[in-house]
Amino acid sequence: MSDQCKDEEAIFKAAVKLRTPPEQEAYIEEVCGDDPALLARLKSLLKAHDKGHAVLDALIQPPGVGIDSPAISEGPGTVIGHYKLLERIGEGGMAVVYMAEQERPIRRKVALKIIKLGMDTRQVIARFEAERQALAMMDHPSIAKVLDAGATETGRPYFVMELVQGVSITEYCDKNNLSTKDRLALFLAVCNAADRPAILHSP
Incomplete structure (x- = not known):
């Protein structure tokens, strides 16, 4: 550093x-x-x-929202803050990522990450916030920037990032039949946030 x-x-x-x-x-x-x-x-x-x-x-549960309340879910067409969800593009252990369209003050496509239903415990929320904070502090051309953050009406946090179009690293490796050496080289390049990851092709 x-x-x-x-x-x-x-x-x-x-x-x-x-x-x-x-x-x-x-x-x-x-x-x-x-x-x-x-x-x-x-x-x-x-x-x-x-x-x-x-x-x-905002995590204090609003009146009328409890374990007996109807499940709340998101999907294409759902509006969260200034963002309209278009399609699901990724999912992890604690959160789902959507391609969304920011409607105001400017119109653009973004990536919106929101905690899954049932995963919004204080421990998970703290991890989610730590991830968002770490990303917000990064300033590198190869790392997507955090653009916004907030919480839904029921207190589930989300954050919004630049939308980076492409395929997953595993799909890229499989499509290009990369060797183990090449996969490790690509993995290291991604970890180092290299602008143009160099693939060391095996002989």
Whole structure:
């Protein structure tokens, strides 16, 4: 990690310890006043951090929503915040990813990740928030950016990222008949967020 990244992380950690957003903003403006780019990045990080806490605060179950309530599910056509779900494009152990269309303030396609029904325990929520926060702090051309975050009306958190079109890494490997060596090379390139992963073809 570079000294610049370390400094940015240290300033961010110091800022979030302050009680109110005005105190946080005053602190980073004082520390980063001569570096507009760093100041802008830190303001963006603090904004994302505040959104994340708002998501956790929204987890208090609303009146009338309990174990006897009808199941709530998403699918194509469902609107969540400013986003209309178009199709499911991925699924993991705790969340589902949809291609969605942002309707305002600008129209664009994005990827929206939302916790699965029944998985919204505090432990899973904390892991989900940690993932969102880690992604929000990353700034690399080969890593999709977090664009937004929020919670549904029933308190299930989601976050929105750049939509990256393509196939899964396993599908790519299978279609191209990659050897174990090539698969490992591709895996390492992805882990390193390489701009153009180099595949070392076996002889």
